[in-house]
Amino acid sequence: MATAGREAAARLTTDRDGSQLRLLFAGSWTTANLADREAELDGTLNRRALAGVERAVLSLDQVTHFDTAGAWATLRTARRLRDAGVEVAIEGAGADRQRLLEAVEQTEPAPSPPRGLRFPLSFLANLGKLTLTLGADARALTGFLGLTTLVFLRALLRPSRIRFTSLIHHMQKTGVDSLPIVGLLAFLIGVVLAYQGADQLARFGAQIYTVNLLGISVLREMGILITAIIVAGRSGSAFTAQIGTMKVNQEIDAMRTIGLDPVEVLVLPRALALVLVMPLLTFYANIMAILGGGLMVWVLLGIDPAAFVRQLHQSLNVEALLVGMIKAPVFAFVIGLVGCFEGLRTGGNAESVGTQTTRAVVEAIFLVIVLDAFFSVFFSVIGV
Structure with missing residues (x-):
């Protein structure tokens, strides 16, 4: 052996x-x-x-x-x-x-893993990759904006191409069905603003100006911002998930095969529905926030509703309302555009749907805040 x-x-x-x-x-x-x-x-x-x-x-x-x-x-x-x-x-x-x-x-040996870069080279390399990625995404989104604009102009010239059944459906989903959550959060934001404002102004004996602070901040900024963020998280993500699921199931490829334009069929009704309902949602959010703030100053400061309305009338003008309302359709179009854009970029698996949905919400909120900053500077320059 x-x-x-x-x-x-x-x-x-x-x-x-x-x-x-x-x-x-x-x-x-x-x-x-x-x-x-x-x-x-x-x-x-x-x-x-x-x-x-x-x-x-x-x-x-x-x-x-x-x-x-x-x-x-x-x-x-x-x-x-x-x-x-x-x-x-x-x-x-x-x-x-x-x-x-x-x-x-003939079989090549497995290559040795590349040596990682040390700081600060690794930081510069990652920064460069991120810059290239953001540049490519911005270029693609700009191209999609141009395509959507052309489809929208073509629909204006031929209104029969607008799918009104789909438009009404999405107006209900993005507008009517959003009323409870938008109203509740706006009401609570009004309560918080009134409480914090009264606490700070009490140090100067100017509690009455809590009404001014509440009205201006809600009508110019907080009402539209809260509404846009809620819509981005609720409706924008829904647009991405819906279109992404259709992309995974190859329904969009089938639409192109039978001669339908996915932008006209899927993107236009959703974006247009948001543009139409966002000003109404913003006005509703403004009312609910002012009601919440009015209730708080009544309980906290003893300012009765009649005095609250008089002080609010003296501190506000039509311009304060219009500043917030002008932003509404712009923010709505951006949210709808980003949601549909990320949905059409979905890959061929379910994981990609979740990834693109997350990207859509983050990008939409980011763009909304950037545009809000731009509007604030613009209105300040023109004296509004």
């Missing part, structure tokens, strides 16, 4: 003749037997052992069993010898083993 085990083991014999080194492979060079030969091969191929060697012969005449692992070890030995500047020849392989050697040689 011991003799059979020794005969089956892989053996390596070296013979040095001047500048020629002969490596004699014997026994079973298979996966099960190569572990014991690794250290021996490494010792044979070190720089000291190869000093003065110009030619090496790898002999496979006495190999009894030979598999892919044996072929890999043979080629690895030959490659290391060539890297050391030694001429290499393989003898006694035979036809079958030669084909195995060629097949293994």
